Amino acid sequence: MKKLINDPERVVQEELEGIALAHPDLVKVHFNPNYIVRADAPIKGKVGIISGGGSGHEPMHGGFVGLGMLDAACPGAVFTSPTPDQMLEATKAVSGGAGVLHIVKNYTGDVMNFEMAADLAKAEGIEVESVVIDDDVAVKDSLYTAGRRGVGSTVLAEKLCGAAAEEGRSLKEVADVCRKVKDWGRSMGMALTSCAVPHVGKPTFDLPEDEMEIGIGIHGEPGRKRMKIKPADEIVEMLMEPIISDIPYKEGDEVILFVNGMGGTPLIELYIVYRKAYEIATKHGLKVVRNLIGPYITSLEMAGTSITMLKVDEDMIKLWDAPVKTAGLRWGI
Amino acid sequence: MSISRDAILEWIKAYAAVIEENKTYLTDLDAAIGDADHGANMHRGFKAVLGKMSELADKDIGTILKTVGMTLLSTVGGAGGPLYATFFLQAGMKTAGKMELTPEDWYTALEAAVNGVKMRGKAELEDKTMIDALVPALNALNESIHDGASMTEALQRCAQAAKEGMEATIPLVARKGRASYLGERSAGHQDPGATSSYLLLKTAAEVLGKA
Ligand SMILES: Nc1ncnc2c1ncn2[C@@H]1O[C@H](COP(=O)(O)OP(=O)(O)O)[C@@H](O)[C@H]1O
Ligand SMILES: [Mg+2]
Numbered sequence: 070m071k072k073l074i075n076d077p078e079r080v081v082q083e084e085l086e087g088i089a090l091a092h093p094d095l096v097k098v099h100f101n102p103n104y105i106v107r108a109d110a111p112i113k114g115k116v117g118i119i120s121g122g123g124s125g126h127e128p129m130h131g132g133f134v135g136l137g138m139l140d141a142a143c144p145g146a147v148f149t150s151p152t153p154d155q156m157l158e159a160t161k162a163v164s165g166g167a168g169v170l171h172i173v174k175n176y177t178g179d180v181m182n183f184e185m186a187a188d189l190a191k192a193e194g195i196e197v198e199s200v201v202i203d204d205d206v207a208v209k210d211s212l213y214t215a216g217r218r219g220v221g222s223t224v225l226a227e228k229l230c231g232a233a234a235e236e237g238r239s240l241k242e243v244a245d246v247c248r249k250v251k252d253w254g255r256s257m258g259m260a261l262t263s264c265a266v267p268h269v270g271k272p273t274f275d276l277p278e279d280e281m282e283i284g285i286g287i288h289g290e291p292g293r294k295r296m297k298i299k300p301a302d303e304i305v306e307m308l309m310e311p312i313i314s315d316i317p318y319k320e321g322d323e324v325i326l327f328v329n330g331m332g333g334t335p336l337i338e339l340y341i342v343y344r345k346a347y348e349i350a351t352k353h354g355l356k357v358v359r360n361l362i363g364p365y366i367t368s369l370e371m372a373g374t375s376i377t378m379l380k381v382d383e384d385m386i387k388l389w390d391a392p393v394k395t396a397g398l399r400w401g402i
Numbered sequence: 403m404s405i406s407r408d409a410i411l412e413w414i415k416a417y418a419a420v421i422e423e424n425k426t427y428l429t430d431l432d433a434a435i436g437d438a439d440h441g442a443n444m445h446r447g448f449k450a451v452l453g454k455m456s457e458l459a460d461k462d463i464g465t466i467l468k469t470v471g472m473t474l475l476s477t478v479g480g481a482g483g484p485l486y487a488t489f490f491l492q493a494g495m496k497t498a499g500k501m502e503l504t505p506e507d508w509y510t511a512l513e514a515a516v517n518g519v520k521m522r523g524k525a526e527l528e529d530k531t532m533i534d535a536l537v538p539a540l541n542a543l544n545e546s547i548h549d550g551a552s553m554t555e556a557l558q559r560c561a562q563a564a565k566e567g568m569e570a571t572i573p574l575v576a577r578k579g580r581a582s583y584l585g586e587r588s589a590g591h592q593d594p595g596a597t598s599s600y601l602l603l604k605t606a607a608e609v610l611g612k613a
Binding site: 102123145146147148149150151152153154176177178181182185207208209213214215218266268269273274286288289290291293 | 429436438439442443476478482484523575578580585
């Protein structure tokens with residue numbers, strides 16, 4: 070598989086070097102342990118927010134560090150959760166005395182590493198709250214799985230919590246916003262192609278030209294089922310149906326509709342997806358009051374899409390509209 | 403027969419070499435039911451461990467094992483990182499200050515290590531994880547010691563039980579970790595973590611069991 074890289078072992082290192090050169094006004098990059106932190110951190114009296122995860126999902130999370138969103142992000146190796154020493158150092162770097170929120174995606178590795186980091190930070194006297202995002206309806210939430218994966222809602226949680234922290238809300242209040250996103254957001258994704266992890270060099274799974282995977286995550290892991298490819302509208306129906314039937318959305322509910330690209334799908338196709346997703350939401354009596362369309366939580370060069378729907382109240386809409394200035398998301402400023 | 407500090411160092415070094423050899427194999431197993439990184443993760447970790455060897459040359463077994471655990475914690479990541487880190491940290495706590503281990507000491511260390519992995523990951527037998535290799539191995543070691551087996555034989559029976567546990571993960575449907583997302587599709591594949599755990603105990607039998 071062709072890649073625009075120099076050395077598979079140095080992919081994350083060189084990416085971070087590029088980020089440091091590109092956005093010195095927004096962030097500082099710390100090496101060993103690796104984390105990306107707001108240039109003006111720590112901000113006295115403001116709740117710090119950190120997240121982290123494997124690399125390969127850019128712009129998440131490093132591209133969301135800046136005013137109105139994250140205070141720091143911990144990048145792991147490609148598709149591998151970062152380690153507790155990174156999270157501990159990042160937590161200390163953003164701690165302005167008002168506590169620190171850890172936004173964690175529900176993967177066994179991420180959860181265990183963040184748990185260990187939170188214990189270490191608490192032992193150093195920093196107040197930490199953790200919220201685990203688990204919004205992927207493709208995975209059954211039961212005793213027989215590690216629970217639902219954290220996917221698209223994470224981006225929305227980082228935006229809303231970032232705005233809440235910027236307003237000066239307390240750690241508990243910021244964490245409450247995060248828990249609302251966790252409870253009210255649902256996602257599902259699909260892939261047209263696999264992706265190739267740089268140090269593996271070949272696609273993670275083989276997908277014949279005329280087939281697709283439904284219910285994929287963001288790590289090139291195979292999905293729940295494989296089937297013949299269908300027109301976009303039918304695919305969107307297959308993604309929207311489980312989302313809509315999962316939460317008790319009521320007629321008249323207001324939602325943010327987020328159509329995400331997995332990394333290898335052009336915007337032209339994402340708008341085709343949005344068109345149908347909007348139509349389905351509207352048919353169910355839901356009001357799409359805000360949207361986000363583009364590659365924000367990606368899976369390297371995978372072609373495909375995921376749809377996230379988040380029910381919102383007035384406060385959440387206000388937080389969504391608040392200014393944000395990061396490499397990956399910027400408005401109102 | 404006892405296990406010396408030098409033998410423990412040799413075991414760690416030998417396992418680092420085994421991981422290097424099996425990096426692609428472990429990653430391929432993980433590609434089938436996970437995310438294709440288990441080999442790379444373990445390799446990154448044990449490469450870092452090798453870098454610590456010179457500073458461990460004159461240390462006690464507890465310090466050696468704890469240093470391995472801390473190094474894995476800060477280099478491996480994923481699920482395997484905290485789990486193997488916990489394994490070595492717990493074993494290190496039980497062997498603090500010791501320059502050699504009796505079979506009973508080794509059992510006590512391995513028991514703490516396996517219990518640590520259970521506590522951290524909350525997996526049960528047959529969830530299709532490294533627990534499926536580790537728990538039968540621990541039981542076999544215990545029985546061998548009670549039977550009065552030699553150290554060499556006890557370690558071999560321990561490794562053999564790990565191997566059978568690893569192979570028994572093939573038909574299982576995963577209930578923990580990334581593989582659980584696949585539901586029924588995870589059946590028919592050997593668990594990568596159980597495989598790396600078997601290799602750890604197999605290397606122990608080869609290196610520590612040498613008379
Ligand atoms: N909760 C758990 N308890 C014990 N072992 C687990 C658990 N979750 C995953 N594992 C083990 O971890 C292995 C995967 O490790 P690795 O690929 O390094 O991490 P990740 O799944 O985060 O990519 C699995 O094969 C399994 O043996
Ligand atoms: Mg893995």
